[in-house]
Amino acid sequence: MLTFYAQFHMEPRGKYIIRVCMGTACHVKGAGRIADVIKERLGVGHAETTEDLKFTAEYVACIGACGMAPVIMVNDGTYGSLTVQKTDEVIQKYQQMD
Numbered sequence: 820m821l822t823f824y825a826q827f828h829m830e831p832r833g834k835y836i837i838r839v840c841m842g843t844a845c846h847v848k849g850a851g852r853i854a855d856v857i858k859e860r861l862g863v864g865h866a867e868t869t870e871d872l873k874f875t876a877e878y879v880a881c882i883g884a885c886g887m888a889p890v891i892m893v894n895d896g897t898y899g900s901l902t903v904q905k906t907d908e909v910i911q912k913y914q915q916m917d
């Protein structure tokens with residue numbers, strides 16, 4: 820039953836869910852820095868949502884794409900081999916979308 824109820828989120832969530840992989844491979848390759856960029860640009864850390872309800876950040880365990888660490892997912896899109904600049908570009912792309 821717990822897993823059933825765990826699917827409900829009491830907090831409002833953004834239109835775009837940014838999942839930042841914090842698994843070992845991504846951690847070693849700088850996932851912390853990627854999370855920092857998201858926090859700097861959007862002002863959200865783990866389980867936080869922007870005031871305009873556009874973005875929610877979530878720090879997650881390995882999402883199975885270690886070969887392209889560090890990795891984030893935005894909804895169904897996967898972005899790997901991230902640098903600070905590439906992360907910025909991904910954020911900007913979604914900021915420009917409705």
Ligand code: FES
Nearest residue numbers: 842845881884885
């Ligand atoms: S550790 Fe990040 S995808 Fe596996």
